[in-house]
Amino acid sequence: MPQTHQNTLAHARERDAADPLRSFRDEFLFPQHNGNPVIYFTGNSLGLQPKGAAAALKQELDDWARYGVEAHFQAKHPWYPYHEFFSESLARIVGAEPTEVVAMNGLTTNLHLLLVSFYRPAGKRVRILCEERPFPSDTYAFHSQVEFHGLDPKDTVVSMKPRAGEHTLRTEDIVKRIGELGDELALVCFGGVNFLTGQAFDMQAITDAGHRAGAVVGFDLAHAAGNLKLDLHGWNTDFACWCSYKYLNSGPGSVAGAFVHERHHREKLPRFAGWWGHDKNERFLMEPEFKPMASAEAWQLSNAPVFSMAVHRAALDLFDRAGMDALRAKSEELTGYLAFVLKTISAAHGDPFTIITPDDPAQRGCQLSLLVRENGRALFDTLTRNGVVVDWREPDPSTSLRAGVIRMAPVPLYNSFEDVFRFGGILDNALRS
Template structure:
């Protein structure tokens, strides 16, 4: 499609948008009595209007039924999490038995590493990407230290080539092959939080398995954002947070994937009673008998009040479907990229650089923009003028045009504010 940097063209794209009605399903912060331009769904998604009702339903059941809500609520708390199996399996490309919800993201990655990071004297190394999200880095460090290994030896980072912003697939594969028999685990973010680069998880998984390692992914920036096919890619495990692209609320519950090939295996795990055989859970038996499937990795009674808004959002995703979301994602991200290039060409001197891959197969709905001009002052200007984005050192703003609620008119208006900001700060 040939884009135009005009309000009329942006409004035409919005009129043709088959997801346009979903914008009204969300609550936007206000700036001068207008909706903000919201680019931080990659940090915290907007609140779905229907989430409040789902929470109120739980509150009402708690008030009217008290403990009996576990069994007699309209959505009984006893099996509340099972309602996620079908919609989440479609979002991440899994079988319903392979997904569950529990805890929070880093907690779940730690718990999954109990099962999938089983270092030996000769096979103990972990491969991750350079500049992984800090929580992942801390997790890797504490895990290898817990097992008695030297962090500098056991953790292998795949680095970007000199002068490049993104990691090449061939370098990932080469590093996996180089570490070879010493490699216990590959654990990479499906989408790099800083650059927005999407990794080829299928090829990475195949390479890891070829040298005898387990392969998992942190899908914090991937779930609800990109097309995933975890089962068919043969990924061993994965976890994701729900509060970014899936709009479940701040710090909310995490989703987990465990491939069905591991369901029958006698894998070590940190057990808890909610992962015990559901039919016998209240018999209070002394020996752990795990639920078949990913639910067998659950530990504690689930936080139903937290799950309620997540369920509201998961059901919205089921209504829309990932194919429609990705179709709009690609179009609106490309339009934003076009707007940025138009503004940069209009203003003398190089003001900014998009460091996210231009290939649509290697990116999702985030463009990371390295500011060569005004830097932090420009970010502050945007925030003061109704554009909610975020800042990452040393000089990057991340823009995530989430297809569920961002509009093409938002992209045009952002471009105008950006241009005004650059001129005003010169």
């Protein structure tokens, strides 16, 4: 049952006392400001360090010292199959079968590898549909893939703008656009959650519409993995990729992830291959002919980056213990509370900002994005000086975001209702000054 919100410390503390996940906050290291933990609302950019990360990393360093190369088989967590330790956890996080997911590479690398297999322009079916303002790396990937096929991105990559006067897309418009592009559409590839507006897309509806049009459908889940409840297998999504340094708290540039639906595992697909994708039972026969594994592991190129994976292991352990259902339930409450506090403060100050993230909890995750009408940068700087960690995006006059945006994401694993209340007090003071 959604709670009635109140902008008081007593209410925030009551909500924290009733929070079944409250003890997870103690499992993280918070940067300090004047001797107190900062209000850290930037888990959408870089998640906080789990306290277990250092020990997990040290274990691998110790095993390297103790065993040298033999650690591939002798280490406490043997290195040779290290990526396999994540299959079950990642499958739970993205709603997949364990064989459909793999931890490997970086996010943009994975997007490219998956596009090599799943963007196959032919005849008039060449176009890619994405949202307006996908993360720039995705745009670069789409454009360079299109050029790789000898096509012109200008005619090929279609990005969907919101309706005039709106900042986010309507599902019915996305579905309609997919239908209109019909047999010209090779690929639909959206962010699960748009990085700037915080809008969560209806991935089931987009997948269904894409498939009805005969296109392949994939998602960049950088802002969705560990944030939303996902069901990639059930939705029949063709492919997806994500990073682990945001909501998955696995450290800067840590190992990313990929999903390939099992119906593609035995297909003969174009692929950029490497030895770690080769049938693991025969890998050390070192035969020249590539035999892909019948799983998402077939897209791996290289042996496991164990040090970044060690931190990933410590971080995913927290997800296994908390569970996505409980995390999502708290997240809806926490972000709902932040929205309430923001609206209360905005109304008291003559509406200096608008929340552009959808109000409907089903259309957003943790993050709220504020379009600040004037002096947004100064407001952001004042928040920073007062121990609040949020982030600032410059205005983009080519879009509806002609003023700057402050993004903030209270994260259910480590943020509290009291954080939200204290943030509200600092924002209120900042607006007064």
